[in-house]
Amino acid sequence: MKTRTLKRLIPSIETSDGAGVKLRRSLGGSSALRVDPFLMLDEFGTDNPDDYIAGFPAHPHRGFETVTYMLDGHMRHEDHMGNAGELTEGGVHWMTAGRGVIHSEMPQQKEGRSTDRITYGF
Numbered sequence: 001m002k003t004r005t006l007k008r009l010i011p012s013i014e015t016s017d018g019a020g021v022k023l024r025r026s027l028g029g030s031s032a033l034r035v036d037p038f039l040m041l042d043e044f045g046t047d048n049p050d051d052y053i054a055g056f057p058a059h060p061h062r063g064f065e066t067v068t069y070m071l072d073g074h075m076r077h078e079d080h081m082g083n084a085g086e087l088t089e090g091g092v093h094w095m096t097a098g099r100g101v102i103h104s105e106m107p108q109q110k111e112g113r114s115t116d117r118i119t120y121g122f
Helices: none
Strands: 013-017 021-026 038-045 056-061 065-071 074-079 084-086 092-097 101-107 114-120
Touching: 021 101, 065 084, 074 092, 074 114, 084 092, 092 101
Parallel strands: none
Antiparallel strands: 013 021, 021 038, 038 114, 056 101, 065 092, 065 114, 074 084, 074 101
């Protein structure tokens, strides 16, 4: 078995995105911390609905992939073309936005834990 060593630790920073969702961003806050091919790496997890309930209303994407992995909770993904999907515990949503898409990611539960890891860019 090949042993690999850790070359760099990138600490996450507290920030907010969307309509005020409190999250931690490891990649994407600074161009100096870009790690090809990733543009952003966000994580949020909380028992407080006020930290996530406003979600990520309609916003554009163009020319990259988004991957969302839901550890706990319930999120609805929807785009301007009428495509929609429900993301629940253990679910993964992969979206390709080659020519641009307007989409939203909105929490569906009103209380309880919501834990989501979002990786943008590929």
